[in-house]
Amino acid sequence: MPELPEAETVRRGLAETVLDSPIQSIEVFDSRCLKKHPGGEQDFSSILTGKKFLSAVRRGKFIWLPIDVEGFAMVMHLGMSGQALVRTQDYEHEKQVRLHMNLENGLQLRFSDQRLFGSLMIDQLGPVEGKSAGYSPESKVSTEIPMSVSHIARDPLDPEFDLAKVRKKLKNRTAGIKHALLDQQLVSGIGNIYADESLWRARVHFNQPAHSISTKKLNELFGHVTEVLEEAVAQGGTSFDEQYKNINGQSGYFAQNLHAYGQTGKPCGRCGRAIQRQSWQNRGSHFCPSCQRIRKQKLK
């Protein structure tokens, strides 16, 4: 499922292919991918036609592409199964593709999404607190953020990510630490895969109450979070179930580095005990029952 590394791989791909070329036409095959856009299909197409994307910016799992209409951007979220594919215009039609955008440079941006949890919309940009709104190293620093993304916290790879602030908030949380890691308004970019992997590396149980974890251990945990995300970005993301592809339709290679997620029954890479999967909060949580135990006393 697309998380930060997958979104970043897609963002980079888009930055290399779809910028500065006018959008000639848009074909919508399933308008449900535009349900977040207030004006619907017609409005979406008429705003974008003849316009071009200026840059590709990311915060957490959200990607947005400012357009040459002052103060507006197209916002993309891949949801559970979304893919942004860039093809030549004569490339064969692909299953589950919900929308085509034909560009003057001969390329076609395709939005594919099996489960339709992803979305595209045009949104207004507003000022951001801090030096930059998100990650877009190829372009000039973006100081504006879409309204619909402004509540999303900075991600661990953002230079302005404030670990001390996050730690402070965690001191008031009684829920399990994994719940907090998945809270995009606390820290963004982490989903089920990288939460399980980071917790495994830090030897912390997913249901360890957040406030019971020492500052030292939280620092260690977030060190692992950052490390896992960086490694996965370098590998082009995780393609666990064929749902995630880069813009060329190719898989990422991080799946071979997974130690917990999807490893149910396989030996723990540290101690050899079988990795377990537990259903928790409508999700699967993968962990080593030996290395990752809930501690009654404060976790140091």
Add this chain to the structure above:
DNA sequence: AACACATCCTGACTGC
């Protein structure tokens, strides 16, 4: 503010 829970959605898989 934090928490708990329901909702959206389709295709792959399981069991009878």
Add this chain to the structure above:
DNA sequence: TGCAGTCAGGATGTGT
């Protein structure tokens, strides 16, 4: 073989 049921889970909205 076929059909019904279950599962996968990110974001959002509601009620407490």
